[in-house]
Amino acid sequence: MTTIALPTTAAPVASGHRLRWMFADILTVTWRNLLALTRTPEALFFSTLQPIMFVLLFAYVFGGAIHIPGLKYIDFLMPGIFVQTVSFGAVSTAVGLSEDLHKGLIERFRALPMARSAVLAGRTTADLARNVFVVALITAVGYAVGFRIGTNVGLFLCGALLVLAYSYALGWGFATIGLSASNAETAQVMVFPILFPFTFASSAFVPVGSMPGWLQAFAKNQPVSQVVSAARSLMVVGPVHDSNAVWISLAWIFGFLIVLAPVAVRKYRRVA
Amino acid sequence: MSNNSTYAVEAHDLVKVFPRGKVRALDGVSLHVEEGTILGLLGPNGAGKTTAVRILSTILNPDSGRASILGHDVVKEAQTVRQIIGLAGQYAAVDENLTGRENIRMVGRLSHMSWKASGVRATELLENFGLSDAGDRVLKTYSGGMRRRLDLAAALVARPPVLFLDEPTTGLDPQSRQDLWVVIENLVAGGTTVLLTTQYLEEADRLARNIIVVDHGRVIAEGTPAELKANLGTSVVSITLSDDETVQKAAGLVASLSDKEPTIDHNVVELTVENGPQVGAEVLRTLDAAGVSIAGLALREPSLDDVFLSLTGHKSEVETEGEAAAESKKGKPKHARARGPESDADGRDAA
Numbered sequence: 001m002t003t004i005a006l007p008t009t010a011a012p013v014a015s016g017h018r019l020r021w022m023f024a025d026i027l028t029v030t031w032r033n034l035l036a037l038t039r040t041p042e043a044l045f046f047s048t049l050q051p052i053m054f055v056l057l058f059a060y061v062f063g064g065a066i067h068i069p070g071l072k073y074i075d076f077l078m079p080g081i082f083v084q085t086v087s088f089g090a091v092s093t094a095v096g097l098s099e100d101l102h103k104g105l106i107e108r109f110r111a112l113p114m115a116r117s118a119v120l121a122g123r124t125t126a127d128l129a130r131n132v133f134v135v136a137l138i139t140a141v142g143y144a145v146g147f148r149i150g151t152n153v154g155l156f157l158c159g160a161l162l163v164l165a166y167s168y169a170l171g172w173g174f175a176t177i178g179l180s181a182s183n184a185e186t187a188q189v190m191v192f193p194i195l196f197p198f199t200f201a202s203s204a205f206v207p208v209g210s211m212p213g214w215l216q217a218f219a220k221n222q223p224v225s226q227v228v229s230a231a232r233s234l235m236v237v238g239p240v241h242d243s244n245a246v247w248i249s250l251a252w253i254f255g256f257l258i259v260l261a262p263v264a265v266r267k268y269r270r271v272a
Numbered sequence: 273m274s275n276n277s278t279y280a281v282e283a284h285d286l287v288k289v290f291p292r293g294k295v296r297a298l299d300g301v302s303l304h305v306e307e308g309t310i311l312g313l314l315g316p317n318g319a320g321k322t323t324a325v326r327i328l329s330t331i332l333n334p335d336s337g338r339a340s341i342l343g344h345d346v347v348k349e350a351q352t353v354r355q356i357i358g359l360a361g362q363y364a365a366v367d368e369n370l371t372g373r374e375n376i377r378m379v380g381r382l383s384h385m386s387w388k389a390s391g392v393r394a395t396e397l398l399e400n401f402g403l404s405d406a407g408d409r410v411l412k413t414y415s416g417g418m419r420r421r422l423d424l425a426a427a428l429v430a431r432p433p434v435l436f437l438d439e440p441t442t443g444l445d446p447q448s449r450q451d452l453w454v455v456i457e458n459l460v461a462g463g464t465t466v467l468l469t470t471q472y473l474e475e476a477d478r479l480a481r482n483i484i485v486v487d488h489g490r491v492i493a494e495g496t497p498a499e500l501k502a503n504l505g506t507s508v509v510s511i512t513l514s515d516d517e518t519v520q521k522a523a524g525l526v527a528s529l530s531d532k533e534p535t536i537d538h539n540v541v542e543l544t545v546e547n548g549p550q551v552g553a554e555v556l557r558t559l560d561a562a563g564v565s566i567a568g569l570a571l572r573e574p575s576l577d578d579v580f581l582s583l584t585g586h587k588s589e590v591e592t593e594g595e596a597a598a599e600s601k602k603g604k605p606k607h608a609r610a611r612g613p614e615s616d617a618d619g620r621d622a623a
Contacts, residue, residue, distance in 0.1 A: 024381070028378060028381040028382055029382075032370065032374070035369065035370055035374060036370065039370070039410055040369065103365065103368070104361055104365035105365050105366075107326075107331060107359075107361060107365050108359065108361070108365040108366075108379070108426075109382070110330070110331045111329040111331055111354060111357065111359040112354055112379065112382045112383055113351055113354035113355045113382075113383060113384060114382040114383075114384075118382075
């Protein structure tokens, strides 16, 4: 078989360069996703308004009815709000990928010599960047309504990092949902039945002890409660202090990543 | 295999079955494109054109058969192939939220050009495609024609020697279509090899050196445009009769005016001929002399339908389920088929 020499622009990529290009590709896709985000400022505005509403709603409407021994409710609440906010933010991972898929953009990506993982990693990374912004904003809103860091800034940042790492790991699961949904609207409605029970049947907004016994077993041990407890112990430290939760949360985060990322990549390879 | 060195694109016996629709989207398609030429892949919706392009551009793996681009296997050397091809699709795969320049730069970066080089190339391409003024506008503000041009520009960022264009002008107005044709011709003049799919005979005729006609995943004809046309005749005389009952009689009367059999559809008789105007006049005289009254007489260029009718004896059919499913899965709008109303192969074949 005669092989025609490739033009100079298509020099074969040495394997050492492959890793470098993979990161470059992830960066390019992240750049593109963040650019798109700035092009729809109204979407960004309303998606940040929602967690602010949650803070105000729980602080002023429900908060009065919930008593946490030895802790101001707003201090109990804020770590829960962080986790809830980044979890709901994962919706955009699913919706964004679904849009890319159905608008034919992924089709173009697949015919380019880019790293196969970059479309997914670029999406989850862009969503992580957005979550960093939202968590900072919510912290400011929390401060305005009386939230105070109970430990120190370093531990608080560790707590925030933990929450963000959790959101990143979760994003890979939602990427799979986005690639499975028949369109972006379906992707959006598919994620909430998964998010709601985990977010609300948790220690995010109320003490688990107030729930019926059968529910407590689930609410105590599911990942959202673990991450909330971990964030709470790092950010606030009070009677709910639970250092085990930090390790259990880290285990959940790594577990999610190890399982969900390959599943998403596999799904990506299959949706042609 | 020593005789393949002049072919930029080669495919042998490609088969692809979509399990959901149990449809053989490709049922043994072989093709080759000479370097620096355009091959037109002609066929109706669902004929397998898009599936062929997706396999050749490494998006989809064939169930069997093999294909290579400039000697590189599309399955085994997919990543190499991706460095030497450009793909522009029917449903302009561009990012709505990005500007024209950003779209081109993104593709440039993902084709592993430096940031700076991709910027220089973007400016150059925007200028070449008459998009300089629109380059920094978000794509949402672009017209359909501008979007197609940008889509094509993005496919050219890395100067690929082989280009796949999947129905590049479908849905465009005549002027935009003409403009795009000129762009494609210039590319080929510069040495690019193009595989172009289309539903329009006119487009294939204008651009392609060779044409392959596919139907139901099979190649049903191939040759130069001139060869296919010679096969087909150059114009169609369409006679609409005032009365359904006289159709058979009229068809019998005019049959001798063409060396192809006339086709009948309800009260319309059609003749494919070399010299349309002359035959048209002859038809009038013949029918008038026989006392058959007609409601209309028209001359037209052969359409894709005529090609199909001539080649297969049936009109181009509805898109097959497999590709329809695959397309709706991608959220593609189902546009009008390239053919008239209810196809009734048997009815058309009478006479």
